[in-house]
Amino acid sequence: MVRGFVRVSAALLAVALLSGTSHVQPKPGEPLANRLFGAIKTPSHQRPQVIGFYSRGCLAGARQLPETGPTWQAMRLSRNRNWGHPSLIAFIERLSQKARDLGWKGLYIGDMSQPRGGPMTSGHASHQVGLDVDIWMLPPKRLDLSRAARERISSISVRTRDQKHINRNWTPTHMQILKAAAEDPSVERIFVAAAIKIEMCKRAGRDRRWLRKIRPLYGHNTHFHVRLRCPKGSPHCRRQTPVSRISRGDGCDKTLTWWVTDYLKPPKHKAKKKSPPKVHPRRAREMIMADLPRQCEGVLHAK
Numbered sequence: 001m002v003r004g005f006v007r008v009s010a011a012l013l014a015v016a017l018l019s020g021t022s023h024v025q026p027k028p029g030e031p032l033a034n035r036l037f038g039a040i041k042t043p044s045h046q047r048p049q050v051i052g053f054y055s056r057g058c059l060a061g062a063r064q065l066p067e068t069g070p071t072w073q074a075m076r077l078s079r080n081r082n083w084g085h086p087s088l089i090a091f092i093e094r095l096s097q098k099a100r101d102l103g104w105k106g107l108y109i110g111d112m113s114q115p116r117g118g119p120m121t122s123g124h125a126s127h128q129v130g131l132d133v134d135i136w137m138l139p140p141k142r143l144d145l146s147r148a149a150r151e152r153i154s155s156i157s158v159r160t161r162d163q164k165h166i167n168r169n170w171t172p173t174h175m176q177i178l179k180a181a182a183e184d185p186s187v188e189r190i191f192v193a194a195a196i197k198i199e200m201c202k203r204a205g206r207d208r209r210w211l212r213k214i215r216p217l218y219g220h221n222t223h224f225h226v227r228l229r230c231p232k233g234s235p236h237c238r239r240q241t242p243v244s245r246i247s248r249g250d251g252c253d254k255t256l257t258w259w260v261t262d263y264l265k266p267p268k269h270k271a272k273k274k275s276p277p278k279v280h281p282r283r284a285r286e287m288i289m290a291d292l293p294r295q296c297e298g299v300l301h302a303k
């Protein structure tokens with residue numbers, strides 16, 4: 001009995017340490033954090049501050065990206081996800097100006113965060129703290145799209161269906177814009193489909209240090225995802241392990257080609273081993289308020 005208890009406690013402790021979660025069980029009828037955050041249409045009247053981690057946190061004093069700017073348009077306005085920390089708004093202004101300089105009309109901006117950040121009711125494990133933005137691969141033809149058109153039109157894929165190569169939609173300007181984004185000092189990392197990074201590895205010349213910030217991930221063939229570093233003045237922002245510590249060089253190695261070889265193979269059916277039931281850390285859509293940093297309670301209830 002006691003031994004069993006010790007074992008279970010040790011297992012729970014190990015899980016708590018690994019995942020950094022509180023593992024408070026939801027009370028019956030307790031609302032999910034994504035419902036609570038998803039229901040609020042306005043930002044908090046607080047000093048802008050990032051709280052927690054990209055996939056477990058919230059955002060105080062968010063700023064709204066103007067729906068249309070000189071070099072961008074925010075898409076899918078009905079989602080109300082064009083909110084971010086001021087550093088993200090400034091970055092989007094900067095990068096879209098760069099895109100203009102490089103020959104595009106500007107950028108179409110997809111999801112950022114909700115007005116107070118937090119987990120979302122659909123899509124995205126991250127995008128919770130106002131430092132993540134999805135940018136469409138579709139080069140804008142115009143920057144005066146109506147709200148209705150912004151719901152209707154979709155981005156394009158720059159990758160083949162078999163996921164191994166870029167397709168004809170990919171252009172050298174895509175690469176230049178991604179490079180400009182990676183060279184921005186406020187950028188922590190950028191997620192793209194592996195086929196895109198493989199192409200960039202081939203085309204980059206001698207100057208390749210910026211490539212390490214470009215990280216391969218499933219999806220990310222119709223948009224690229226830019227993640228900024230923790231900004232100054234946000235002591236509760238939890239930083240991600242810097243890419244320089246994970247990857248020494250440019251990341252154009254076996255770990256990259258794995259995504260277009262082993263990753264794409266159909267899963268092998270193994271005989272099921274009996275293993276103890278796993279305690280999973282709750283996923284973004286299952287989180288309750290106790291899973292988030294305690295300051296998020298204040299953000300949720302602030303005026």
Ligand SMILES: [Zn+2]
Binds near residue numbers: 124127132133134225
């Ligand atoms: Zn994203």
